[in-house]
Amino acid sequence: MQLPGTDASADHPLGRQLLDVDTLGAGGIDLILAEAARIRAGAGTARGAALSGRIVVNLFYEVSTRTRVSFEIAARKLGAEVVNVSATGSSVEKGESLIDTVRTLEALGADALVVRHPHAGAPYLISRYFGGSVVNAGDGAHAHPTQALLDLLTMKERWGDLRGLRVAIVGDILHSRVARSTTIGLLLCGAEVRLCGPRALLPPAGWLDALPTGHRGGRVSQTVSLASALRDAHVIIALRMQVERQRGGLISGLSEFVGLYGLTRQRLLELAPDALLMAPGPVNEGVELAPDLVAAPNSLVTDQVRNGVRIRMAVLKLLLGKEL
Numbered sequence: 001m002q003l004p005g006t007d008a009s010a011d012h013p014l015g016r017q018l019l020d021v022d023t024l025g026a027g028g029i030d031l032i033l034a035e036a037a038r039i040r041a042g043a044g045t046a047r048g049a050a051l052s053g054r055i056v057v058n059l060f061y062e063v064s065t066r067t068r069v070s071f072e073i074a075a076r077k078l079g080a081e082v083v084n085v086s087a088t089g090s091s092v093e094k095g096e097s098l099i100d101t102v103r104t105l106e107a108l109g110a111d112a113l114v115v116r117h118p119h120a121g122a123p124y125l126i127s128r129y130f131g132g133s134v135v136n137a138g139d140g141a142h143a144h145p146t147q148a149l150l151d152l153l154t155m156k157e158r159w160g161d162l163r164g165l166r167v168a169i170v171g172d173i174l175h176s177r178v179a180r181s182t183t184i185g186l187l188l189c190g191a192e193v194r195l196c197g198p199r200a201l202l203p204p205a206g207w208l209d210a211l212p213t214g215h216r217g218g219r220v221s222q223t224v225s226l227a228s229a230l231r232d233a234h235v236i237i238a239l240r241m242q243v244e245r246q247r248g249g250l251i252s253g254l255s256e257f258v259g260l261y262g263l264t265r266q267r268l269l270e271l272a273p274d275a276l277l278m279a280p281g282p283v284n285e286g287v288e289l290a291p292d293l294v295a296a297p298n299s300l301v302t303d304q305v306r307n308g309v310r311i312r313m314a315v316l317k318l319l320l321g322k323e324l
């Protein structure tokens, strides 16, 4: 599906926006992962050139460390100028509307906006008013496409083909934009996704029905049982409790969550001794993951962070770059 304002062409095969993975389809995902792998291998290094003269604005209305910094590093590595705008310290504090802010940034010469916003849909709205490229860096509980792509790249590096890969995603599925985008990406690549968490933090039935199952054999299920989600899993993705998005009373307390779903060395040994661990971060150590697990030998968390830069370079280059 083409989004309003996109213009897929030989130079810009993805069009001009990246708002979520569903609009990319399997072909778009393959293209980005292949470009990121080329960047990793150092082949066709467009370092310092592909985005020279372009201005990338990081427009972040929510806190972020790794996503904002990795977009910034990615854009700089491609030769772009980077400007960071956050809600605090900008005219947003004086009551400026999102659309006015976007129009102002366009008039100032921005070629791309990388947007993080607490409200689902904000990057979609922005893409209707901004003439350049818009990249969704996380909108509310809705989507986080570059996180999904870096997750896919990290798994592909390990397993090659993702068809039939068994992936358990554990924690606060309901409020997690990572769970949604990564699930869609995995399904489009043919993986088996098991969503697992307390009943109140699993998504409503219609959510699952709307997912793109059947591509390359991809399928999805959900369960409250950690043991059944983890059985024979190749990879486990541990999600943070999205307390900033939870309304009170959904779970009786963090200690109950930790008791039932918190991942510890012992629990992994019992339920999924061969699985590798991933987490989008930030990790609340002692909640979703025991403190010793992020740096454990079966953890891919650092690979994910490194792949974040490669994926964001690939995305920016494909959306904005001139062919050299």
Ligand code: NCD
Residues within 6 Å of the ligand: 066, 067, 138, 144, 147, 177, 178, 239, 240, 280, 281, 282
């Ligand atoms: C995630 C996010 O912001 O959605 N973090 C990230 O981008 N690396 C997950 C989270 O905040 O828990």
